[in-house]
Structures are given as structure tokens and as C-alpha cells.
Amino acid sequence: MYIAGIAAVLVTMALTLARAFMGPTVYDRILAVNSFGTKTVLIIALYGYFTGRPDFLDIALVYALINFIGTIAVLKFFEYGDLGRDRPSQPDDI
């Protein structure tokens, strides 16, 4: 059953990767990369239970956190062009 789950997740990973490469806008690519990271979390957890090592859940948690932070960083860079900015300079940004 774990093998079937891993195969299904692999297929969806290939599909999201295709969207990341083909995506017409940058937001398609960001969404595809984010969901690719989510599927990586799933496959790490599935593989951990498949090989009988539930310790892999720790790695899956770390991957989820890093994926979240990375997506926020990429989104902020494309929105503001600057990772360290703290307040909008134009008044209509608020």
C-alpha cells in the first residue's frame, strides 16, 4: 500500500514539475514549486513508514518549515524586489 502511495505522489510530483517548467507566469511557477515541496514532505513521510523508520517525520517537518520560509522569500522578492524591506514606500501600498 505504501508503494502505491509513493507511486501516486511521484506521478503528481512529475505533473507539478511540468507546470513549474511550462508555467506562463511567475506565480504559476511559485505555486508549482510550493506544492512540489508539499509533495516532498508527503513522500518523505511515506518513505519513512515504508522502510519502518518513523524518525523521517522529523525531516518532513523541517522540509515543511523550510518550504514555507522559502516560498515567502521568493514571493517577497518578486513583489518588492528586495528581501529586507519593512514598510511600503508608496502610500497606495497600504
Added chain:
Amino acid sequence: MRHHLVLRVIAKLLIPLILLFALYVQFHGDFGPGGGFQAGVIFGSAFILYGLIFGANTARRVATPEVVRVLAACGVLLYAGVGVVAILRGGNYLQYRVLAATATGGEHLGIFLIEFGVGLTVAMIMIGLFYCFTGYRPSDHNNGTHPHDA
């Protein structure tokens, strides 16, 4: 990022958990997956998330670049210091078993201190890299136009 309410609330919820998880990875690394490097990266990523949400200048007030530099050097010093202490106690460099009364206790203590030094240095280097990246201002070159579509 002053007006992103959801991001700010989620970040305030997540940052303590990330720090706690980094400490778990650091001190549970003997028994599960983990260790100093991974814990350092997770610890630094909490500060990076704070800097992304609340601005890099706010993060620079929390962990000033001087403190980051000094602590990064302190981690290497701790690593090297454990090795030198092992020499002074009559063993080889980084031979943990001479550090305490029993060999097992010495190995526990030595690995604990070494991993702590690695984690400290890696965390501070990650924060320093984030500061380096945010010090760059692309608006100085292209008059503030942002790449919206690739």
C-alpha cells in the same frame, strides 16, 4: 510588509516553534536524525523568517551584526577548545573519552559541546548571509522597477 496581517500572525505563531524544533534537533541528534548543522540552519531560518516578515532592519536590531560575528567565532572557538582541552588532559586532539571521569561520559560531553559549537556557528553564518543579501539594494540600479512577470 507592514500590512500583511496573516503573514505577521502566522510568523509570530511559527517562530517560537521553529526555535524549539531547532533545539530539539540539536539536543536529540544523538538518537534521531539531526545534529549541529541542521539545528543551526533551522535556528537561523527562524531569524530569517522574522527578517522577511518584519524587515531586515528590525532583525538587525534583534541580532546585531556584531553579535552575529562574535558568536560565529565563538562556535569555532568552542569546537577547537574541546580538542585542545582533550590534549591538555592527556589524550589526542578531539579524543572525547578523556574529557570526563568515565569514557562514555566523556564521549557524551564532547559530542554535546562539539555539536553545540557547530550549531552556533552555522546559525550565525546563516543570519549573516541573510544580512548580506538584504544589504543589496536593486533599486539603486534600475530606479525601483520590480520584476513582476518573468
